Amino acid sequence: MSIQLYFAPGACSFVPHLMLEKAGVPFEPIMVKLHKGEQLTPEFKAINPNGQVPVLVDDGEVLTQILALVGYLDKRFPEAHILPDTPMARAHAIELLSWFNNTVHPTFTHVFMPHKYSDQPAVQADIRQHAAAQYRALMNTLQARVLALPADQWLAGPHLGPLDAYALTVTRWATMAGIAPAEMPDLWAYVQRVAADAAVQRVIERERLTLNMHKP
Numbered sequence: 001m002s003i004q005l006y007f008a009p010g011a012c013s014f015v016p017h018l019m020l021e022k023a024g025v026p027f028e029p030i031m032v033k034l035h036k037g038e039q040l041t042p043e044f045k046a047i048n049p050n051g052q053v054p055v056l057v058d059d060g061e062v063l064t065q066i067l068a069l070v071g072y073l074d075k076r077f078p079e080a081h082i083l084p085d086t087p088m089a090r091a092h093a094i095e096l097l098s099w100f101n102n103t104v105h106p107t108f109t110h111v112f113m114p115h116k117y118s119d120q121p122a123v124q125a126d127i128r129q130h131a132a133a134q135y136r137a138l139m140n141t142l143q144a145r146v147l148a149l150p151a152d153q154w155l156a157g158p159h160l161g162p163l164d165a166y167a168l169t170v171t172r173w174a175t176m177a178g179i180a181p182a183e184m185p186d187l188w189a190y191v192q193r194v195a196a197d198a199a200v201q202r203v204i205e206r207e208r209l210t211l212n213m214h215k216p
């Protein structure tokens with residue numbers, strides 16, 4: 001077995017990174033420096049023409065897109081309990097995973113990378129401002145979700161999994177988008193609970209992440 005994961009520190013690749021760590025299998029983490037544009041090099045685009053992380057390579061076969069990676073890793077390593085087993089619980093987990101991936105995530109991209117949507121600085125500033133307000137509303141939605149959880153449960157049930165990894169990632173992004181932890185106390189408390197997990201700790205250390213990026 002030979003597994004490689006192309007990841008960028010603090011990016012959405014944290015989700016499959018944690019799933020591989022949880023599975024306890026050997027894998028090679030390969031860092032892609034997004035701020036240096038390494039995702040746009042011909043070498044990387046030969047692996048993923050979309051120029052994005054994460055990319056999973058398993059025995060030479062390339063897989064992209066978080067939803068696909070999570071579904072694949074769940075089937076590949078069933079003992080890791082990446083997704084729930086019962087059909088409806090599994091569907092609800094994918095429902096929330098999709099929301100993270102197709103709603104929360106692109107909203108943050110508008111805040112963090114407005115140059116992807118316009119080459120005019122004034123328009124970029126407008127995009128950033130509007131998206132930041134939308135992102136704040138999405139964090140409130142996520143906070144309500146974690147607040148409703150029993151103390152011993154994670155977002156998909158009894159096992160910490162991809163939804164919790166995504167929640168940690170997008171909450172860290174919220175601090176980069178100008179939202180202080182004190183403005184989302186219940187969500188922040190939840191992220192601290194996720195971060196206390198031993199496998200999460202190892203991935204945070206490997207990616208050298210600071211969870212609170214807020215600058216007062």
Ligand SMILES: N[C@@H](CCC(=O)N[C@@H](CS)C(=O)NCC(=O)O)C(=O)O
Nearest residue numbers: 011012039051052053054065066067
């Ligand atoms: N829908 C994609 C989103 C991947 C994505 O947006 N990756 C970001 C990091 S969080 C990236 O590589 N951005 C670099 C770029 O777009 O230049 C997935 O699920 O994998």
